[in-house]
Amino acid sequence: MEQLNKRILTLDLIKGMSVIGMIIIHTLLIFANVKSQSDTAIGSFIVFLGRGTSIFLICMGITFMTSSHQSLTSAIKRGGLLLLAAFFMNFMKFIVPVILGFAPAHFIEKYGWHGPIEQQYLYLALLGDILQLAGMSLLFVGFIRKYVKNKYGILAIGLLAALVSREVSGIHINFPVVNYILDLLFNNNFPAYVYFPVFPWMSFIIIGMFFGKWFQQLNYNGPQLFKNMLYVGLIFIALGAPLVFMYGNYHYNGFYHMGPGGVIYFAGWTLIFLWAIFRLTSKAKENTCMKVLKYCSKNLTSMYMIQWILISWGKGIFGYRQHGIAFVSILILFYILLTFLVQNTLDIVRKKEPLIVFRRIAVDETVLK
Known part of the structure; x- marks a missing residue:
């Protein structure tokens, strides 16, 4: 029964959905015209x-608390590996097309920068995306998991991170390397645009940790955990809505750099x-769709990197923001299939279990039903 299992099927399915969703979203953003x-x-x-980032981050926080790897060392190591993966992905996305000569010339124009093209692409290689956020956050939340044992203490830290986010935004000194780190933490004033600064986005991870701790205290009772989510969610909306709609300049001010009210x-x-x-x-029974989503959840980080690299390379073939919705819909299907193909190929090379579901459809009772 699910309530006796530390893994929550719903979270695996949601993370799997996020893999498919991000391919759809990124394909549209890169290839569809305005x-x-x-x-x-x-x-x-x-x-x-595309506004569903908080869903993934809260799920990340829950699974972080229930993971079999609970040491501070494992969190710091994982954070460092994610940061390395993030910069490797940016290199593959932006620098490789320049080196091989298939980067669209007008792509860089949308950033409004001037100066040598090499410098402009260096900025892109430092762009702050969700992997940078996850890696930087793990360097913090590992300490929270180790030293904060009260779930309400964890929640208080998460809300405090949101509360101070607007106040610490824009902190800079006259040292570019340090400024880049500060922008990953607080803002996007550094030329390399930071989409998801740690403050306030780490708050969602810590809120997820609060529920992960609660899940443990409930003896892994899934139904009760999600019922508690409903109640807390209603309270959060009641608290956050007046702040967002009455004082939006401070508490929201855009999706990527929202204030405390927006986070709540x-x-x-x-x-x-x-x-x-x-x-x-x-109460859903195991079926092929679930198998696919659980496979995506298991390989979320690698499939995130694969789809972004493939889509970015595609700018040199299909152009950048030049197509109508019909052609983009075809590209969405193409990139979903291509991402799965590359991931399966990597699985085979690394001698891991690939996703092979269609071979067994004829004898899969859940499919036949």
Whole structure:
């Protein structure tokens, strides 16, 4: 029974969905023209899906607390590896196309920078994305997991991180390397744009840790955990909505660099969403779709890197933000299949179990039903 299992099927499925979702979102953002992104129902819906980062981060926090690797050393090591992976991914995304001569010339223009093209692409290689956020955050939350044993203490730290985010934003000194680290932590004033600064986005991870600790104290009772998420989510929305809609310049001010009210508001809706997905999946039987999603969840980091590299390379073939929604829809299917193909190839090379589901469809009773 799921409530006796430290792994929560719902979280695995959601993380698996996020893999498929990010391929869809990134393909649209890179290849669809502005009109297709904003003036079509499909484009607008996909852009809306891109606001689901908090879902992944809260899930990350929960699984971080219930992982079999609980030492501080493992958290720091994992954080360092994620940072290395992040910069390797940026190198593959941006520098390799320049070296091989298939980077679109007009891509860099959207950043509005001037100066040598080599310097501009160096900035892109330092771009701060979700992997940088995860890696930097693990360097902090490992200490929280080790030394803070009270779940409400964990929650208080998460809310405090959101509360101070606007106040510490923009801290700089006259030293570029340190400024880059400060921007990964606090803001995006460094020329390399930081999409997800640690403050406030780490707050979502710590809120997830609060529920992970609660899950442990509930003796891994999944249904009760998600019921608690519903209640806390409603409270968070009640607290965050007035701040966002009445004092939006301070408490929201854009999705990527929201203030404390925005964090609480988005966390509330995320918790309600997690409860709803749990209700939908709690009695679901194992089937091919679940196998695919659990495979994606297991390989989330590598598939995240693979799809971004493939999509970025595709700018040199398909162009950058030049296509309508019909052609982009075909590209979405193409990149989903290509990402799975590359991941499966890596699995075979590394002698890990690849995703081979269709071979067994004929005898899979769950599929036949």
